[in-house]
Amino acid sequence: MAQNSKINLQIWLLALSSSVLLSIPYIIPHTGPVSLFALVPLFLAEQLAHNSGKKRFFHIAYVTFLIWNLITTFWIWFATPGGAVAAFILNTLQMALLFTLFRWMRKFTNGFLPYVFFIIIWLAWEHSYQNGQINWPWLILGNSFATSIKHIQWYEFTGTLGGSLWILLSNMLIHRIILLKNRQKPIRVSVGALAAVILIPTIVSHILYYNCREEENPAEFAVLQPNIDPYTDKFGGQSLMEQTANLLDLAGQAAEAAPHDVPQVVVAPETFIFNERWSSRLQESAPQRNPSYKAIANWVKGENLSGKELSMIVGAVTYNGDKYHNASIFMEAADDSTASVVPQYYHKSKLVVLAESNPFRSGPFKFMDQLVRNMAGGIGDYQPQDIRDVFETSHGVKVGTAICYESVFPHFYREWALNGANVMAIITNDGWWRNTPGHKQHLNYARLRAIENRRSIARSANTGISAFINQRGDIVQQTGWWERGYLTGTLNLNEEKTIYTIHGDIIGRLSRFLTFLFLLMGVARKIAKKYILK
Numbered sequence: 013m014a015q016n017s018k019i020n021l022q023i024w025l026l027a028l029s030s031s032v033l034l035s036i037p038y039i040i041p042h043t044g045p046v047s048l049f050a051l052v053p054l055f056l057a058e059q060l061a062h063n064s065g066k067k068r069f070f071h072i073a074y075v076t077f078l079i080w081n082l083i084t085t086f087w088i089w090f091a092t093p094g095g096a097v098a099a100f101i102l103n104t105l106q107m108a109l110l111f112t113l114f115r116w117m118r119k120f121t122n123g124f125l126p127y128v129f130f131i132i133i134w135l136a137w138e139h140s141y142q143n144g145q146i147n148w149p150w151l152i153l154g155n156s157f158a159t160s161i162k163h164i165q166w167y168e169f170t171g172t173l174g175g176s177l178w179i180l181l182s183n184m185l186i187h188r189i190i191l192l193k194n195r196q197k198p199i200r201v202s203v204g205a206l207a208a209v210i211l212i213p214t215i216v217s218h219i220l221y222y223n224c225r226e227e228e229n230p231a232e233f234a235v236l237q238p239n240i241d242p243y244t245d246k247f248g249g250q251s252l253m254e255q256t257a258n259l260l261d262l263a264g265q266a267a268e269a270a271p272h273d274v275p276q277v278v279v280a281p282e283t284f285i286f287n288e289r290w291s292s293r294l295q296e297s298a299p300q301r302n303p304s305y306k307a308i309a310n311w312v313k314g315e316n317l318s319g320k321e322l323s324m325i326v327g328a329v330t331y332n333g334d335k336y337h338n339a340s341i342f343m344e345a346a347d348d349s350t351a352s353v354v355p356q357y358y359h360k361s362k363l364v365v366l367a368e369s370n371p372f373r374s375g376p377f378k379f380m381d382q383l384v385r386n387m388a389g390g391i392g393d394y395q396p397q398d399i400r401d402v403f404e405t406s407h408g409v410k411v412g413t414a415i416c417y418e419s420v421f422p423h424f425y426r427e428w429a430l431n432g433a434n435v436m437a438i439i440t441n442d443g444w445w446r447n448t449p450g451h452k453q454h455l456n457y458a459r460l461r462a463i464e465n466r467r468s469i470a471r472s473a474n475t476g477i478s479a480f481i482n483q484r485g486d487i488v489q490q491t492g493w494w495e496r497g498y499l500t501g502t503l504n505l506n507e508e509k510t511i512y513t514i515h516g517d518i519i520g521r522l523s524r525f526l527t528f529l530f531l532l533m534g535v536a537r538k539i540a541k542k543y544i545l546k
Contacts, residue, residue, distance in 0.1 A: 019064050026057035027072050031079035037156035038084040039449055044160030047153060048210060051183040052190070055127075058115065059191065070112050077107040085150055087448035095366045099148050106141070110134055117530070120537035124188060129530045131180040136527040138176055139520025142421050146365055149420055150453070153179045158456035161485040165220035166213060167463045168510040172422045173519040181209055224484040226468075230502040231409045231435060232276045233480070234266035235472040238284075239496035242443045242475065252288040256304045258496075259284065259326075260311050266498040267320050275321040275407050276500075281474035282416050282439045283338060285328035296332045296339075299355055305341070309353040313345040321345075323405045325413055327439045330357060335395040338368060340413040340439060342403035356403055360415040361396035362424055368394045400427040409435060409505065412467075416440040419458050422517070429465040429513045434505040436467045443475025447493060451476040459485035464512045468503035 033050035037043045054076055061069050081100050088096035114130040121129070134153075142149045154175025157164040164175055185206040192199045238258050240246045246255070263278050270276050285304045287293045294302040300309070305328070312324050323344040330339040338360040343353045363369035370393060404410045412428025412435075419425060419438045428436060438458055442451035455477050462469050462485045469481040479490040480501050491497045 016064075019060065019066075023057045023060050023066075023072060026053040026060070027076045028079065030054035030057075031076050031083070034080045035083040037158075037160070038151075038453060041159040044157035044163055047156035047179045048182040049186050051180070052186050054111075055183070055187045056190065058111075059187075062115075062118070069115060070108055073111040074104055074108040077111075078104040081151065084449070084453075087445040087450035090446050090448070091444035092367055095364075098366065102146075103148050103151070106137065110137055117534050120534050124184070127184045127187070129534075131177065131184065132523045132526045132530060134180060135173055135176055135519055135523035138173060139423075139517050139524060142423055142517075142520075147362070147421075148365070152176060155453075155457060155460065158453065158460055161459055161463060162221050163214055163217050164460075165217040165224070165463060165484065167460060168220075168466055168512055170519060171426075171464050171512045171517050172460055173517050177519055178209070178213055182206065185209060221484055226483050226504040227506065229434075229505040231407075231505055232270055232274045232500070233470040233503055234263070234270065234276055234278045234498055234500045235470050235478045235480070236262045236266065236278065236280045236498050237473055237475075237478040237491050237496060238262060238281065239475050239494060242441055246441075246474070247286065252286065252304045253307070255284070256307050260307065262496070262498045263311065263324070266500050267322065269498075270320070270500045272320055275323070275405065275409075277405060277409055277411065277437075277470070278322060278324045279437045279439060279470045279472040280324065280326040281472050282327035282340075282441045283329055284326050284474070285341075287329050287336075294328055294330045296330050296355075296357055299330075299341075305355075309343055309355070312343045313353050321407075323403075323409070325403065325411065325437055325439065327415065327441075330359075332395075336393075338363070338394045338415060340403075340415055340437075342411075342413075344405055356401070358401045358403070358413055358415075359397040360394060360418060361398075361400075362418040362421050363394055363396060364417050369396075400424075400431050400433075402428060402431050402433045411435055411437050413437045413439060414461075419454070419461055422461065422464055422512075423520070425461050426465055426513045426516060429467055429509060433467065434507050435503055436461070436465075436469045438469055438471040439473075440471070440476060441474040442477070443473075443494070451493065455479060455487075455490075459487065464510065466506055466508065466510050466513075468506070470503060 030051055030053045033046055036046045058069060078100065081104050088099055110133055113133055114126055117129045118126040138152050141147055152172055154172035156179065157175050167174060185202055189199060189202045189206065192202060236259060240250065240255055259280055266278060267276060285294055285302060292302050294305055299305045308326060312322050325340055325342050328339050328341050330337050340358045342356040346352045346354055400412060402410050402412050410433050412433030414425055442454055445451055458469055458471055459481055462481045462483055466483045468483050471479045475494055477490050477493055478499060480488050480499060480503060482488050483506060489499050489501055491499060
């Protein structure tokens with residue numbers, strides 16, 4: 013009995029060690045390499061359970077992954093308690109089920125093969141989770157290196173899933189070395205393989221980083237951070253026109269601070285223009301009826317007093333017929349005698365589940381509709397669009413604009429560069445999460461997108477951190493957290509497409525195919541073991 017208790021304690025301590033190690037890179041800057049061995053204790057715990065004949069491990073895996081989710085993403089609670097509970101439970105459940113499939117495969121395969129299977133199903137899940145109707149890709153393993161960008165410049169070839177593969181393979185090799193114990197020759201081979209797996213990508217990445225030279229093709233940008241509290245002021249404490257005056261004051265300062273002979277693209281935050289009154293909602297067919305839009309458009313076409321040529325991107329809640337959208341609006345004065353502004357729109361298409369979309373409204377999970385409505389307290393119903401539209405200024409600046417959550421999806425985000433964007437903007441409002449790791453993680457994930465596509469980024473956050481990010485993922489300028497202000501500077505345009513931009517998540521697509529083959533093999537071996545090899 014005492015021996016069993018000791019083994020149980022060892023299993024739990026090992027498993028919970030992985031919870032902490034997995035969390036460290038998301039909380040502490042520049043600790044990405046910790047992820048290369050973070051899963052090892054969990055696999056040692058599973059091996060100990062396997063050797064001692066313990067059949068139940070699901071609850072241990074579930075608690076391990078739940079703690080990881082809670083430590084790294086607890087801040088979701090401040091924005092949506094119901095959504096947070098759903099994210100913690102469902103995300104953890106999927107991770108634990110993947111680990112259960114790995115244990116199932118161990119019954120029918122030997123050696124390193126079950127671990128290869130685990131790598132493949134995890135990568136397939138990460139890829140599928142990004143592209144599903146219900147999605148929460150915040151804890152993709154490759155995101156662990158968001159603050160350790162000198163190690164992962166090769167994401168321009170593989171995307172973030174390449175980082176996930178690197179992490180999983182490194183963990184599996186370390187685990188294998190520990191299990192081999194005194195078998196000298198296999199250990200030497202495995203240690204050599206591990207050294208190659210860790211060192212080659214790291215060396216290649218540093219070479220890419222220090223030899224990355226952006227082509228001189230500058231465009232002038234300004235990002236605005238009006239710092240309007242989303243809880244007390246944004247949707248009630250201040251009128252929309254008071255907020256607009258605040259924004260245009262910042263925009264005027266930014267225009268004055270920049271060179272006057274250079275056209276400037278001004279970027280303002282997500283949902284800045286909202287539905288204050290039904291009568292003045294921003295109809296895309298007649299936007300001038302909205303006083304905030306009208307004031308901003310007038311400023312763009314000549315009332316800014318700076319004498320500069322200006323373009324502006326601003327977030328808004330817009331209406332188009334009976335549908336409404338979380339949108340970005342591009343404004344530029346027409347190059348004719350009227351100097352009118354003809355707006356262009358992009359509609360946010362990766363919507364936050366429950367807060368902005370209801371995946372349970374129809375389909376096989378319709379029975380859950382009322383349950384999740386009760387949990388969330390209210391569900392948005394924004395309408396997406398199929399194409400990543402690119403805004404182009406009269407001076408050839410082609411800007412893709414990701415709205416908040418969209419900057420977390422690598423395969424999706426690349427579509428702007430694929431469609432011709434030579435620079436990117438991200439507009440967001442990160443104040444919902446208060447001063448927690450959430451807004452920092454969101455900012456740093458943008459650095460991964462810059463590397464994957466080699467596109468500079470102008471990031472405007474209402475409350476959060478606004479920044480300029482260059483093509484190798486460096487933050488070259490940033491505002492403070494929860495501070496009103498603006499940034500001005502130049503970003504280099506880039507027309508070249510990376511391997512990742514062109515081909516997307518090859519690793520994810522291949523992993524989904526291999527997962528199917530592995531599952532067929534597992535079923536075949538189970539049948540053979542039960543009926544043929546009896």
